[in-house]
Amino acid sequence: MTKLTCFKAYDIRGKLGEELNEEIAYKVGRAYGQIYQPKTIVVGCDIRLSSEGLKQATIKGLNDAGVNVLDLGMTGTEEVYFGAFHLDVQGGIEVTASHNPMDYNGMKLVRENSRPISADTGLKEIQALAEAGVFNEVEHKGTTEKYNILPEFVAHLMGYIDPAKIRPLKLVVNAGNGAAGHVIDAIEEKFKSLNIPVEFIKIHHEADGTFPNGIPNPLLVENRDSTRNAVLEHGADMGLAWDGDFDRCFLFDEKGQFIEGYYIVGLLAQAFLLKQAGEKIVHDPRLVWNTVDIVEQYKGQTVQSKSGHAFIKQVMREQNAVYGGEMSAHHYFRDFAYCDSGMIPWLLAVSVLSETQQTLSSLVEGMIAKFPCSGEINFKVQDTQVTIQKIFEHFAEQNPAIDKTDGISLDFGSWRLNVRASNTEPLLRLNIETTASKNPESIQYYVDLLTQLIES
Template sequence: MTTEDNSQLDLSSSFKAYDVRGLVGKTITADSVRAAGAAFVDVLALKGQTVLIGGDMRPSSPEFAQAFADGASRRGADVVMLGLISTDELYFASGVLNAAGVVFTASHNPAEYNGMKMTRAGAVPLSSETGLTEIRDLAQQYLANGIPAASTTGTQGEQDVLQDYSEYLRKLVDLTGSRPLKIVVDAGNGMAGMTTPAVLGEALLPGLPFEIVPLYFELDGTFPNHPANPLEPANLLDLQAAVVAHGADIGLAFDGDADRCFVIDELGAPLSPSAVTALVARREIARAKALGEEQPTVIHNLITSRAVPELIEHDGGRAVRTRVGHSFIKATMAEEGAVFGGEHSAHYYFRDFFNADTGMLAAMHVLAALGEQEGPLSELGREYEPYVSSGEINSQLADVPAAVARVRAAYTTEDVVVDELDGVTFTAKDGTWWFNLRASNTEPFLRLNAEAVDATTMADLRDAILDLVRQ
């Protein structure tokens, strides 16, 4: 799992804005990971402190986790190996133990990839603006010149956090009083195959009133059944069919590292992440108000449905709009003291979970909402999806700025409000529609998200914008 000359490996090809991700043996190797472990300790001044290390079920994760541990302990950190973990298990451990850490995962990427999601103590995120670039640059030096030994080598131990994680989540959402539910869970051969039986089943804790129908719970980082990326509709087909075939009340799909969750109703139809955001926001606002918080704050990114801020404000909360991307959401969560945050990509963030994202806790809120009333999920979901969305549509273009300029020329009128929080958002003053155009940071793509009061208005708007964009 090494290149011919690791000292010449360019780490900028795997270090991204928020994490590290690369092709195993090509852009990410055991040697580069070892150097990153040493740099992680030095940049964050962790000598003599605890560093938590875990990994997902990808074949390369155990070797990479050990390499990172060797680099970190060589620079004087005391390493605690967490073994097989989901990404939100790392955030839990980092929050509870107040220690920095890393999980080896490439999330929803194909089997030939692996990577690192790093966090400071207390589950505070790391990004290129808050230390990741410095870690990359120092790791590059260590890769070329070797890792110097600290005056005292750190220790290496082990700890299993799955039971503590499961108990913690069960305390945040009490599901014991739910009506009986049949739940199909598609783990996609990812880490939800381990966390679902622990949290929702009887593997570690007393049983809940749920019958769980497992799909692809075998941990297998080669993803033999389908990619562990529920954002792609094709990867939901097995779950949708199974929900209908089993007469289930709900379906849940997790991505490879189980930090994102997608929801399917009893008819086999997806419940949008915006609807899940609104549903969870309602529950978190009510809980915070019951504890004496006058106007709980909820964060949402600018691509979520307009129904989200409307419901937040209707329920006496304060809606704060932010850019797309987990580092923006987490930073705003901390700044605003927000109780909850949601994204259109199915990342859900909780103040009670160290401002970090967890797909499992979001799923538990949906199960609680469904289980405390008698109606089906399709009926409950309609309350949270009053508008019609286009979903995200990508256009590959030779000249992205020119395409945006054409749209600006057509839609900059006195009847439209334009803002530039993230890309360009156009909103009709009469409230009938809005749309956002955002250029990809890494590819020649322009991303369109549109929403309107009905399907005809949305389709006409979408087609008109795409005609302009793709001229």
């Protein structure tokens, strides 16, 4: 029995060759089919050069397990999520490595109604069966047919805006040569047919698995210049950039400034509460004050959840929350089966820009000034738990309010920190925020203080 190292906490990801290849992909498909025994599932893949081959191997495994497959072709992850709750199917698999390096690939798996399959909800069982390789023979093999989900997906997306209220806007859109371009083109066509006055300026638009402009990961500072420069050059109202499988969307204001994902959570909460006061908004514990402030202002209710999509989706289902947001630019929506989407956020932002008649910078500058934050800072440490304990002990005398929802959060009234071990890498992740009105110190003061403490 060969141990498979590509199985992670939330998905499958590994280096091409030994960690992930077509033989392993076949076993994943076969194991998925044998364990869940769905009648039909949807399967799609991103633009990476290895993705189509891995997708075909996965489909063969599913068919050999008796599962029918609707092959969605080249898709973003959320098109598979959409298919898995919108069509009469019992699950979905997207072959993608999102923003990982060139020599990686992976898979994201869901069950009926797009419920996530993570380590604690079935992924370990799939791993065990794929490793053992002992598969049942089935009487009838499954079939495969191609299915174009794009028109239905775009029709769903249009439900998040009121076309009559959209004012003239110019948007720079940067697909990073990933999978987002075909959806943008379809939305543009739809906008034209409805006379919605939005102009799209497209950069790095063509899907290209060689990634001539670098891996699409707008969280990397060096990847932001192309979007920023295009916004300034064209005098655009907003810049949008996506990762490879476009389940995360990143926003730039009309001055070309990159907006931290944390403040976008506040903006999207506002978009929903403008339509319907009293709704519940879920957020993660890393940075919270701005979100709580906005939600209270617009008469909603905040609910805190542990970071990570499996936790947020579960809390949203339990609480019937309309929206959930993480500072990492993952945004989840009740009407999207509680899944994350990189298309819905920018449509809502367009809606807020139109309804408030404000610029994006004026909408977020107030939030940033009121609650400055450090953004996430990562440290490589010997032992994350020992370091977290050291931070805890250092501040114990100051009697901060303590929250252990995720790692540890210490609230001192005028500033706050959250420190946690990464779920996916050997890193310690630190976030700091302050209340500007109550605090004479700059964010940098606290960043320096914590950096010294962690590295000493």
